[in-house]
Amino acid sequence: MSATPVLSPHGDDHAHHDAHYAPGFFGKYVWTHDHKMIGLQYLFASMFFGAISGLLAMGVRWQLGFPGKPFPIIGKFLPHNIVGPDGAFLPGGYNMLVTMHASIMVFFVIMPLLIGVFGNFLIPLKIGAGDMAFPFFNELSFWLFMLSGVIVVSGFWSGEVTGAWHHLTGSSLPPDTGGAAAGGWTSYAPLSSDPAYNTTHYGQSAWAIGLFVNGLASIAGAFNYITTIVNMRCPGMTMFRLPLAVWSLFVTAILLLLAVPVLSAAAAMLWLDLNMGTTFFSGRNGAGGDPLLYQHLFWFFGHPEVYIMILPAMGLVSEIMPVFTRKPIFGYRAMAFSMIAIGFLGFIVWGHHMFVSGMNLVASAVFSFSTMVIAVPSAIKTFNWMGTIWKGSIRFTVPMCFCLAFVSMFVIGGLSGIFMASTPVDLFIHHTYFIVAHFHYVLFGGSLFALQAAVYFWFPKMFGRMMNDKLGYWNFWLMFVFFNLTFFPMHTMGLAGMMRRIADPTQYEHLRNLQPLQKFISVRAFGLGASFLVFWYNFFWSMKYGEKASSNPWRSTTLEWTLPSPVTLHGNFPVTPRVYHGPYEYSIPGMEDDYLPQNVPMRDVKRTAGVEIPAH
Amino acid sequence: MSNIAAPRQVFQPGFRSVMTTPPPRFLARFCPSRRLFSLALAFVALFASPAGTAHAELRDYNMWWTPKAVTTGGHEIDLLLMVIFWLTLFVFIVTQVTYIIFIVKYRQRKGVKAVYSHGNNKLELIWTATPAAIFIILALWSDREWLQLRGKAPDNALSIDIVAYQFGFHVRNPGKDDHLGNYDQLWIEKGTNDFGVDLKDPTSRDDYASENQLTLPVNRPVNIILRSEDVIHAFYVPEFRMYQDILPGRKIDWVWFTPEKIGHYALACNQLCGNGHYNMQAKIDVVSEDDYKKLVAEKSANAEKARAEQDKAPAATPAPVAAVDVPAASPSPSPSPTVAPVVAALGR
Numbered sequence: 001m002s003a004t005p006v007l008s009p010h011g012d013d014h015a016h017h018d019a020h021y022a023p024g025f026f027g028k029y030v031w032t033h034d035h036k037m038i039g040l041q042y043l044f045a046s047m048f049f050g051a052i053s054g055l056l057a058m059g060v061r062w063q064l065g066f067p068g069k070p071f072p073i074i075g076k077f078l079p080h081n082i083v084g085p086d087g088a089f090l091p092g093g094y095n096m097l098v099t100m101h102a103s104i105m106v107f108f109v110i111m112p113l114l115i116g117v118f119g120n121f122l123i124p125l126k127i128g129a130g131d132m133a134f135p136f137f138n139e140l141s142f143w144l145f146m147l148s149g150v151i152v153v154s155g156f157w158s159g160e161v162t163g164a165w166h167h168l169t170g171s172s173l174p175p176d177t178g179g180a181a182a183g184g185w186t187s188y189a190p191l192s193s194d195p196a197y198n199t200t201h202y203g204q205s206a207w208a209i210g211l212f213v214n215g216l217a218s219i220a221g222a223f224n225y226i227t228t229i230v231n232m233r234c235p236g237m238t239m240f241r242l243p244l245a246v247w248s249l250f251v252t253a254i255l256l257l258l259a260v261p262v263l264s265a266a267a268a269m270l271w272l273d274l275n276m277g278t279t280f281f282s283g284r285n286g287a288g289g290d291p292l293l294y295q296h297l298f299w300f301f302g303h304p305e306v307y308i309m310i311l312p313a314m315g316l317v318s319e320i321m322p323v324f325t326r327k328p329i330f331g332y333r334a335m336a337f338s339m340i341a342i343g344f345l346g347f348i349v350w351g352h353h354m355f356v357s358g359m360n361l362v363a364s365a366v367f368s369f370s371t372m373v374i375a376v377p378s379a380i381k382t383f384n385w386m387g388t389i390w391k392g393s394i395r396f397t398v399p400m401c402f403c404l405a406f407v408s409m410f411v412i413g414g415l416s417g418i419f420m421a422s423t424p425v426d427l428f429i430h431h432t433y434f435i436v437a438h439f440h441y442v443l444f445g446g447s448l449f450a451l452q453a454a455v456y457f458w459f460p461k462m463f464g465r466m467m468n469d470k471l472g473y474w475n476f477w478l479m480f481v482f483f484n485l486t487f488f489p490m491h492t493m494g495l496a497g498m499m500r501r502i503a504d505p506t507q508y509e510h511l512r513n514l515q516p517l518q519k520f521i522s523v524r525a526f527g528l529g530a531s532f533l534v535f536w537y538n539f540f541w542s543m544k545y546g547e548k549a550s551s552n553p554w555r556s557t558t559l560e561w562t563l564p565s566p567v568t569l570h571g572n573f574p575v576t577p578r579v580y581h582g583p584y585e586y587s588i589p590g591m592e593d594d595y596l597p598q599n600v601p602m603r604d605v606k607r608t609a610g611v612e613i614p615a616h
Numbered sequence: 617m618s619n620i621a622a623p624r625q626v627f628q629p630g631f632r633s634v635m636t637t638p639p640p641r642f643l644a645r646f647c648p649s650r651r652l653f654s655l656a657l658a659f660v661a662l663f664a665s666p667a668g669t670a671h672a673e674l675r676d677y678n679m680w681w682t683p684k685a686v687t688t689g690g691h692e693i694d695l696l697l698m699v700i701f702w703l704t705l706f707v708f709i710v711t712q713v714t715y716i717i718f719i720v721k722y723r724q725r726k727g728v729k730a731v732y733s734h735g736n737n738k739l740e741l742i743w744t745a746t747p748a749a750i751f752i753i754l755a756l757w758s759d760r761e762w763l764q765l766r767g768k769a770p771d772n773a774l775s776i777d778i779v780a781y782q783f784g785f786h787v788r789n790p791g792k793d794d795h796l797g798n799y800d801q802l803w804i805e806k807g808t809n810d811f812g813v814d815l816k817d818p819t820s821r822d823d824y825a826s827e828n829q830l831t832l833p834v835n836r837p838v839n840i841i842l843r844s845e846d847v848i849h850a851f852y853v854p855e856f857r858m859y860q861d862i863l864p865g866r867k868i869d870w871v872w873f874t875p876e877k878i879g880h881y882a883l884a885c886n887q888l889c890g891n892g893h894y895n896m897q898a899k900i901d902v903v904s905e906d907d908y909k910k911l912v913a914e915k916s917a918n919a920e921k922a923r924a925e926q927d928k929a930p931a932a933t934p935a936p937v938a939a940v941d942v943p944a945a946s947p948s949p950s951p952s953p954t955v956a957p958v959v960a961a962l963g964r
Contacts, residue, residue, distance in 0.1 A: 092891040184888045190864060191847040191889055197782065199891055283844070283864025285802050291848060291863055325722070331735035356850075358863045361766045361870065365759040372751035379747040380740070386715055387739065391731035393724045404719060411711055415704040422700060422754060423762040424693045428682075428857040431850070431886045495682045497854030499886045503894035508882055510854070514679050587730040594729065614734055 033135035034570045035120045038142050040462060042116030046109050049149055053104035058529050059097045063089045065522025067504045081159055081179035092199060094503035095182035102185030107214050108149045110443060113451050114312035119225055119249045125560035126243050128234025130571040133227040137220045144217035152210030155180035155203035162202055181207035184501060189281030189294035193273035208271035215264035218256050225253035236579035243558050243583040247336050248315025251343040255304045263301035266294060295357055299350040307346040310442060311339055313450035314381055317403045320457050321385060323556045324400035325392030326594050328584040331384045338377035345374040355426045364423055371421040378414050398472035402453035405480050409445025413438060434494025440487045460553050464566040465546030471538040478531035485524040489517055557597045558583050581613055588613060683855050686877040689765045690857035696761060769839035769872035777841045779811055780849035780862045783892030784828050786810045791822025791916030801843060801867060821923050822916035828898040833908035834878050842868040852886035853900060861887055875902040
């Protein structure tokens with residue numbers, strides 16, 4: 001054991017040193033190089049952004065369910081470019097709500113939760129490394145992310161800020177009505193890029209700058225993850241012994257590295273169009289730009305982005321399911337290869353967002369074909385999860401409940417995607433509430449449910465305490481029921497012709513008929529919002545008062561569970577571990593315990609029957 | 617030699633864990649107390665009940681499904697929609713029922729160990745090939761329909777010219793000669809020549825324009841030509857099963873359909889286009905052939921009269937743009953944006 005080479009930068013020699021190293025508050029919580037603390041920084045930051053974004057969603061639902069009625073309680077206190085004097089939302093304000101809800105959810109909640117939190121926290125622990133390959137870039141990435149979030153959100157006060165600037169300096173900056181970006185999270189040019197049409201000039205500029213900075217953070221994170229996974233696996237940890245969560249984050253990091261620069265370019269060009277008089281995306285005669293160029297750039301990023309937001313969730317679920325079925329994951333290699341396939345195909349399907357954009361019709365047909373093909377690896381994964389619970393021994397813990405719900409919701413989201421992959425059907429349901437239902441099933445029922453599972457599952461490793469079970473079940477059932485009541489009716493509403501991003505559906509005769517359903521959905525959406533309060537309460541309560549956790553409360557096999565809870569040592573492993581087999585060795589016949597940790601060699605285990613375990 | 621050599625000391629049993637305790641009653645597995653469960657059930661029943669819809673005065677409108685398709689292409693789309701619907705419903709039911717059976721059947725039970733299995737390559741092959749085959753068939757069928765729906769309009773199609781702007785639709789109908797006068801994007805001048813019509817073209821004299829109003833004859837193919845003045849808008853009519861983005865700087869001429877039912881419909885912009893987007897709509901009236909002929913006769917007579925009056929007062933006429941073949945020579949109507957349009961935009 002002692003002869004194993006030390007791969008971590010904080011290996012044996014430093015471990016001893018680190019144990020005595022006591023950084024101050026700043027060095028421990030603000031500018032730390034410890035990947036675990038950076039993961040927690042991401043966790044708290046994205047919970048904060050999630051609260052903002054969730055409130056925006058409540059505003060959206062209020063306006064759709066009760067158009068023109070003052071937003072209760074806080075309506076009167078909102079800026080006057082969002083609400084009128086009576087506290088009811090203005091159409092422009094509503095556009096800001098939908099834009100910012102989606103932008104924040106995508107870039108500052110789901111992505112950092114999946115990649116920032118669990119990428120940072122789990123990768124080194126699971127591969128037996130002391131830290132990330134580039135701890136400095138890791139921390140830099142977090143603060144760039146924070147900065148970008150603040151820039152994007154600050155758009156809400158851009159009117160006030162520029163007004164004050166104008167007042168103080170007497171500068172000739174054009175005054176602005178202010179408010180955050182309001183062109184949808186996709187910010188299609190030229191509405192977003194042409195100052196003549198954009199009514200929220202500064203908010204939109206902040207959006208573009210924020211996304212650019214966020215891109216830097218993502219790239220810094222991505223190359224860090226790739227380097228870490230390729231170079232810093234502990235001895236014995238071959239690629240096909242990697243836990244699937246690490247596989248998923250590996251593929252995700254590659255997608256990030258290839259896709260995000262394209263978004264950065266698009267955001268930079270948008271900003272130049274808006275502020276410097278360039279015409280990259282202008283549709284004006286003689287300007288030489290093309291609005292479709294923006295869409296191609298955006299969706300060339302945007303589609304891999306969709307998989308960036310679901311692949312890690314799939315990985316986390318694949319990680320948790322075997323633990324609570326006490327059974328190896330079904331088809332490990334099929335799982336890994338289907339993720340690689342998704343990663344590859346994810347780059348050639350972006351055109352399916354643009355079937356009806358005015359793009360070449362034959363191109364639409366081709367993209368339709370590739371989109372149908374990309375559904376196959378997702379189907380494979382679903383069947384493999386079902387294979388995993390087949391003849392298992394299922395423990396219905398809170399994380400497992402969320403995982404089971406994830407698979408079910410992901411099936412619904414996947415099946416509704418087939419409608420839109422078919423070009424002629426998309427001709428009808430494009431940009432309706434059908435697609436809103438679809439992506440909420442994938443992003444909320446999919447990614448967010450997986451994240452809930454992951455938080456409940458790794459909470460003991462993060463804070464050394466268990467989350468409360470009773471509150472956890474309340475959290476699960478409320479969220480599961482309200483989620484479905486909120487988003488399932490949106491399918492039929494879309495089929496009935498309800499459009500996306502309409503501030504006041506009662507303007508249309510045929511949508512007025514849907515108003516009872518709108519109210520129904522809105523009330524349930526408030527219930528869904530309230531179910532997050534249970535989660536928050538449970539989270540913070542358990543941090544302080546939760547039951548103390550043992551090092552391996554779930555009796556799991558991967559390396560992080562060989563360490564104490566919480567993992568206190570910067571450098572993680574006092575001795576670099578060695579790995580002997582794959583990550584999901586549960587219920588091996590003839591063994592007394594029903595799990596075999598990755599770092600325990602088979603020869604050390606007493607067994608009554610001999611069964612070969614795959615060497616991978 | 618102990619059971620597990622080295623890491624024994626770190627496996628503290630600790631947490632009163634579902635992992636080690638014997639299996640509880642079925643209900644109690646995912647709900648810690650019966651009271652909690654019944655409370656939750658009551659809560660769910662309260663919210664799941666269609667209380668919000670109770671007072672709905674549901675006329676003949678079905679808010680749970682699509683509006684009736686009223687175009688020929690629409691029926692083909694509906695067929696595909698229904699096939700996908702029943703297919704996905706079937707898969708949905710099969711997978712979810714299997715899943716629930718698995719969840720119930722393979723719950724933790726005393727003395728029953730999970731089966732040690734790493735998978736089955738034959739099964740993997742089956743569930744890779746089956747969806748792949750289904751998806752490829754769907755894709756081929758979709759693409760065929762798509763290229764037909766979006767193919768060239770029939771020769772007898774009625775061409776209608778729409779120019780979208782923030783926030784409305786200019787509509788230009790061919791007059792009694794059934795032919796739209798020559799037009800080009802480059803000749804558009806806001807307010808004076810919204811469609812960019814070649815005023816010298818004699819066939820343009822009887823064309824008549826309307827605002828946010830589209831009148832179509834029944835049972836005749838209609839070819840809609842879509843252009844935009846400013847930002848991206850969309851042409852969206854759910855009853856026609858038709859959505860198309862309208863791009864500035866580009867002419868989209870492949871939208872065509874045959875309305876086959878007389879009635880009133882709404883044309884909606886369905887691409888976020890600014891603060892007035894929520895109410896950017898136009899009326900669509902599908903009328904009988906006779907009514908349409910009457911309307912055209914009246915409107916194009918008016919249009920011709922107006923044009924004749926314009927000719928008499930040449931000073932008021934905007935100079936017709938002639939040279940268009942050389943793009944460099946054509947005057948660019950809009951300079952690149954500077955601070956000036958920003959200030960101008962404040963008026964919006």
